[in-house]
Amino acid sequence: MQQSPALVMFERVKEESFHYYDRLARVRIFVEEKGNEPITLTEAAHVAAMETTYFSTFFKERVGISFTDWLRRVRIAKAMEIMREKDCRICDVAFAVGFGDVGTFSRAFKRYANQTPQDFKRSSRP
Template identity: 40%
Template sequence: MYPQYLFEYPNIDSDFPFHMKKKRYTSVPSHRHDFIEFSFVLEGKGIERINGTEHDLLPGTIVLLLPYQIHEYRAHADETLQMYICNFDMKLLTSGPESAWGLHELLLGRDNAQPAYIHLQGKAYDEALQLWERLYQEHESSLAWKPIMIRALLLEALSLFVRNSSQHDQIQKEKQRPVSSNGIWLVVQYVYDHYLDPISLTTLSERFHMHPTWLSTQFGEALGINFVDFLHELRIRHACSLLISSDLPISQVAFESGFSSYPTFSRAFLRIKGMTPRQYREQQGQVQR
C-alpha cells in the first residue's frame, strides 16, 4: 500500500502557489506530495521519519522536504509539536535567475552529505525565529507587494538553511542514509515538467543515460511508488483540473492529460480518485454551485 498522496493545498492553482500555516500536531501519518514542504519547529519534541530514516524534532529544527519524499512525524508522549509549515510549488523557485545561483542544486542536486534538516540553537535559532515570524506575518497580511515580500523572505530562509547545513557537525557524525541521489531527482523534475508528453522508462533511461532497471528501482526507493503510477498520478491531477474547469468531452480530457488510451485513463482515474471521471465532474460541479 502506497503512503497517502497529497496534491492540493490552498491557492495551489493561483499565480503565486505558496501557503503557510502555524499549527499544533500530535502526529501526522505517512504521506507524500508533489510540492515542497519547508517547516520550522517552534515548540514540543518528537520524531520525524523521512524515507525510512528517523530524526529528532525539537524547537529550532528546520526541515526541507522535496516533492514525493515519504514522511511522517509524531510528538513524544505528553508533548505537542507547534510548527510553521510552508507548502509551495517547486517552480516558484526554479523559474527565475536564482536557479542558476544555487537553488537548482539545493532542490535537485543534493549530495549525500546534505541533510534534509538542521537543528538551530542560540543566535542562529533567534535569527531563524524572527525570520519565520516575519514570513508568517507577511503571509497573513493583505499589504501591497505581498508575493514579492514573501518570496524574498522565503529565499532568505532557504539561504539560512543552506548556510547552517554546510556548517552543521551532524553531516559527519550522523549515520543517516541519504534522502536521495542526485540523479533520480533530476529525472523526477523532468517528468514533473513533461508528464503530458510521451514518456517511458526507456525514453528516460536514454535521456539520462541510466539503465531502465536501475531507474525503476530508484523510483521505488526514493518515491515509494513505481514509475507508471507516479506518471499516472501527475496526469490524473491534470485531468481533474480539466474536468472542473472545462466542458471538454471526457475522452478528450484523457488525451489532453497525456494518456494514449481511454481505458487506461479510466482505470487509472478510478484507482486514484475512487470514482469515474464523470462522477468526479458531477460531484465537483455540485460542490461549486
C-alpha cells in the same frame, strides 16, 4: 468531498526525494515538459543518466512507488485539476494528460480517485 485513499497516499509520496535527489528532479521536470506525450521508463532512466533497471529500483526505493505508478498518479491529478477548472469532454482530458485511450484513462482514474471521471466531473463543478 472525501479524497480516495489512493490520492491521499499520492500526496504523501516521498516528495522530498524530488528535491533531495537531482536525478529525480530532472525526471520530474522532464515529465512536466513532455505533458501529454508518451513517456517510457527507459526515457526517464536516460534523463536520470541511469540504466533502466537501476533507475526503476532507485525510483521505487526513494519515492516509495514505481515510476509508472507515479506517472499515472501525476496524470490523474492533472486530469482532476483540468476537470475542476474547465468544462471539457472526458476524452479531451484523457488525451491532454497523456492517456492514449479513454478506456485506459477511465480505469486508471477509478483506481486512483475511487470514482469515475464522469462522477468526479459532476461533483467538482458547480
